[in-house]
Amino acid sequence: MGCVKLLFFMLYTVLCQLAFSSSLCPKDQALSLLQFKHMFTINPDASYDCEFSHPKTRSWKKSMDCCSWNGVHCDKTTGQVIELDLRCSELQGKFHSNSSLFQLFNLKRLDLSYNDFTGSLISPKFGEFSSLTHLDLSHSNFTGLIPSEISHLSKLHVLCIWNPSGGLYDLSLSLGPYNFELLLQNLTQLRELALYGVNISSTIPSNFSSHLTTLELSDTHLHGVLPERIFHLSNLKTLDLSYNHKLTVRFPITKWNSSASLMYLYLYHVNITGRIPESFTHLTSLHDLDMGYSNLSGPIPKSLWNLTHVEWLSLSYNHLEGPISQFSRFGKLRELYLGYNNFAGRLEFLSFNRNWTQLEALYFSSNYLTGPIPTNVSGLQNLLWLELSSNHLNGTIPSWIFSLSSLTYLDLSDNHLGGKIQEFKSNTLSHVDLRQNQLQGPLPNSLLNQPLLTYLLLSHNNISGQIASTICNLKTLIALDLGSNNLEGTIPKCLVEMNEYLWNLNLSNNNPSGTINTNFSLENYFRVIRLHGNKLTGKVPRSLINCKSLTLLDLGNNQLNDTFPNWLGNLPDLQILSLRSNKFHGPIKSSGNTNFFARLQILDISSNGFSGNLPISLFGNLQAMKKIDESTRTPEYVSDQFAGYYDYLTTITTKGQDYDSVRILDSNMIINLSKNRFKGHIPNIIGDLVGLRTLNLSHNVLEGHIPASLQNLSVLESLDLSSNKISGEIPQQLVSLTSLEVLNLSHNHLVGCIPKGKQFDTFENSSYQGNDGLRGLPLSKHCVSDDQATTPAELDQEEDSPMISWQAVLMGYGCGLVIGLSIIYIMLSTQYPIWFLRLVVQLEHRITTRMKRHKKRY
Structure with missing residues (x-):
């Protein structure tokens, strides 16, 4: 019987287990x-x-x-x-x-990361999951305030609310200072806390969970001093406080409690005080170290050389100095970033270093490295990324660089390297930048057949040969910069017709000829087209109207023969237009479209044959020039999302100087219509363009007066109206232009006194020469008074008139006196009526009053 009971119990247990194991969820x-x-x-x-x-x-x-x-x-x-x-x-x-x-009350782990809940708030009901140990809401576009109810999740081990899409841009998620302290106080079981890109905007409390292994608070607007207790969390493996530039970090002088466990330390763009202390010697487990942009200075301390397990090291954008050969001690390095420091010396240590077989990235840009790149290098065969730009390297590019079979990124720009570009062994190149060197010879075929190449930047060298149609094989190109070389031939039609991604094309300052015989398709991404300084003829291709994203068009210094391409005004994003030094001609016709050239901020059509009156309707459409952007005091450059790789460049004339291939500040507002045949008056409407920095209307046939409305151009730095037929006086109101650095009004027909005060006290004779009617400083001809402008003829008349006037007054006064005495004698002797006496007195009073007024006038 007992066996039966036992068998029944066992069967019941198995059935229960089967029932539960296959049970349906509620x-x-x-x-x-x-x-x-x-x-x-x-x-x-x-x-x-x-x-x-x-x-x-x-x-x-x-x-x-x-x-x-x-x-x-x-x-x-x-x-x-x-x-x-x-x-x-x-x-x-x-x-x-x-x-x-929120009806799933028994949830222990919830991961909603990497979805799109744009516009959604984080509900306070998340705080009702009392059993939750893992909560991940990262990369899902939540917005608003993180509710304080999250701090009710006392069993949490992992809390991740990354928001990088809003982090560096709008910080759309925020956590109040009190909520941050409350969060740390209640979540005592936390192992991982990641609030990347959340706006915390507070100091850092010290009450972190002792169990913490990961702390990621990058780009959270933290400020104050980092509590030293964080370095003594014994289980801490990852500490990321990057992009908190108001946060100050002071490393402990003695050994940290977390020294043995810390593997990843990211402090990019924080304020590290003092130098790297000796306590770094104990970070024996450290794999990744990033202290870029952190105000570090001086030589690399010995304590850092002991971090032999480091695989990823970044100390870029600091003020570090000293020899670079010591970095060969890091035998396990995969990536080394030391750019934008003060390191000097040669790269010889690369030739005897055999420990870097696993090195994938080497970044030494913007230092003071000298000498040639070593030729006998054999330990870097796995290098993917090599960046040595902006140093003082010379010699030729060694063959081992061209032999790197996995190379994807190569930047040797802004050095003194010469010789030819050899054939590349790698077919994985995505970025090649060799600008501003002395490289020679034709482009190698291997470079023109790279299947993944996106950036090919070779300007300012001595590269020669034809602009080969084989360049059209580069189907993935985003930017092609071959400017300032010795290339010849015609522009291949396929270059703009077949490439789907090309947004920057620079063939300026070469020797291509012929017409711009290309057909820009509707589906193109061009933002920059620079064909400046060539021998191109014909007309501006009408198909450019299809380049709806075009920001910069520079066709200057060619032999184009056309009327003004008014239709370019339909391009909604066009900011910079240069047609200078061509054979354009005819008047600039008005357009009824008020949105024409609405974003234009640089217009240079100088040195052509344009005629007729100045284009009033065009000036009225320049909406971007009608405002002054004072939202930021830090100058920025005209660019877009690709500016990190390539800046917008063009040739401009400002302050009396020509500047070739300069970066364009977003505050540059320039109109240059000089050296044409424009006639008529300068329109008052130019005074509406208050954002103008440079206005050049020189060498035309303009007449009339200088409009006083120019006083509204409060940020104007350069004004050139020279070599015209402008007459009248210089408006006194122009003294208010306190930003004016260069003024040229020479060779006109101006008269009167030169205004005094402020910037006008700094201009020299050359600003006014060739105007015979002008007087006052700095000219040798002086004005009679400070508040009256007169011509020479008026001055002579003025000097003579007081004498004549006083003679007339004295004669009148004498005659009046004789007549008056005679009348009195007759009246007394003949007893003339009393009314006659009154009449005489009134007459005498009038004469006396007029005489006094005349005397005051002089």
Whole structure:
């Protein structure tokens, strides 16, 4: 009987286990998940940051057990949903604060990262998941304030709310200072805390969980001094405080408690005080170290040479100095970034270093390295990234660089390297920058057949040969810069017709000839086209109207023969237009479209044959020049998302000087219509262009007066109206132009006194020469008074008139006196009536009053 009972009990236990192991999740939880699913659409772009994404909710079917759904995990005993992993699930839509998801009360792990919930707030109901140990809401475009209820999750081990898409731009997620302290105070079980890109804007409290292994607070607007206690968290492996430039970090002088465990230390763009201390010697487990842009100075301390396990080292953008050969001690390095420092010496240590077989990136740009690049280098065969730009390197480019089979990024620009560009062994090149050297010879075929090349920048060398049509094989090009070389031939039509991604084309200052015989397709991404300084003829191709993203068009210094291409005004983003030094002719016709050239900020059509009146309607359309951008005091350059690789350059004339291939500040507002045949008056409407920095109307046939409306150009730095037929006086109102550095009014017909005060006291004779009617400083002809401008003829008349006037007054006074005495004698002797006496007195009073007024006038 006992055996039967035992057998029955065992059978019952097995059946129970089978029942529970195959039990369905509760219907209410399945229903909640299905309701949650239907709140979102599936869009692969919602998880574009993921290397691999998958629409997990598509497997959620009502007929199936929800515990078998993709991303759903249940408790094996109770069937309750305890884990929901929807990372990279391509979900898009609004995450409502009363979402059915909050009915899954037993959740322990919840991962909603890498989806798109744009415009959604983080609901306070997340704080009701009392059993939650892992919560990840990263990269999902939540916005607003992180609710304080998150601090109720006392069992949390992992809290990740990364927001890099808003981090450096708008900090759309924020956590109040009090909430941050409360969060740290209550979440005592935390192992990982990542709030990347969340606006915290506070000091850092010291009450971190002692269990903490990962602390990532990059770009959170922290300030104050980092508590030293953080360095003594004994389990800390990762510390990332990058992009908090108001945060001050002082390293402990003695050994840290976390020294043995710390593996990743990221302090880019924080303020590190003092030098790297000896305590760094104890960071024996450190793999990654980034202290770039952190105000470090002086030589590399000996303590750093002991970090023999470091694989990733970045000390760029500091003031470090000393020999660079010591870096060969880091035998396990994969990436080394030392750019923008004061390191000097030669690269000879590369030739005897055999320890860097695994090195993939070497970055020494903007230092003071000298001498040739060593030729006998054999230990860098796995190098992917080599950047040695802006140094003082000379000699030829050694063959070992061209032999790197996996090379993807090469930047040797701004050095003194010569010789030929050899054939590359690598077919994985994506970026080649050899600008501003003395390289010679033709372009190698291997370079023109790279299947992945996006940037080919070779300007300011001595490269020769034809602009070969084989360059059109570079189907992935984004920027092609071959300017300032000795290339010849015609511009290949295929260059703009077949390339789908090209946005920057620079063939300026070469020797190509012929017409611009190209057909710009509707589907193009051109932002910059520079064909300046060649021998191009014909007309401006009308197909340029298809370049809707075009920002800079420079066709100057060619032999183009056309009328003004007014239709270019339809390009909505055009900011810089240069047609200077060609054979353009005729008047600039008006257009009824008020949006023409609305964003234009540099217009240079100088040295052509344009005629007619100045284009009043064009001036009226220049909306970008009608405002002064005072939102930032830091000058920025005209660019877009690619500016980190390539700046917008053009040739401009300002302050009486020509500047070739200069970077364009977004504050540059320039109009140059000089050396044409424009006639008529200078229109008052130019005074509306208050953002102008340079105005050049010289060497035309302009007449009339200088409009007083120019006083509105408060930031004007250069004004050139020379060599015209302008008459009248210099408006006194121009004294208010306190930014004016260069003024040229020479060779006109100006008269009167030169205004005094402020900038006008700094201009020399050359500003006014060739105006015979001008007087006053700095000219030798003086004005009679400070407040009256007169011509020479008027001055002579003025000097003579007081004498004549006083003679007339005295004669009148004498005659009046004789007549008056005679009348009195007659009246007394004849007893003339009293009314006659009154008449005489009134007459005498009038004469006396007039005489006094005349005397005051002189």
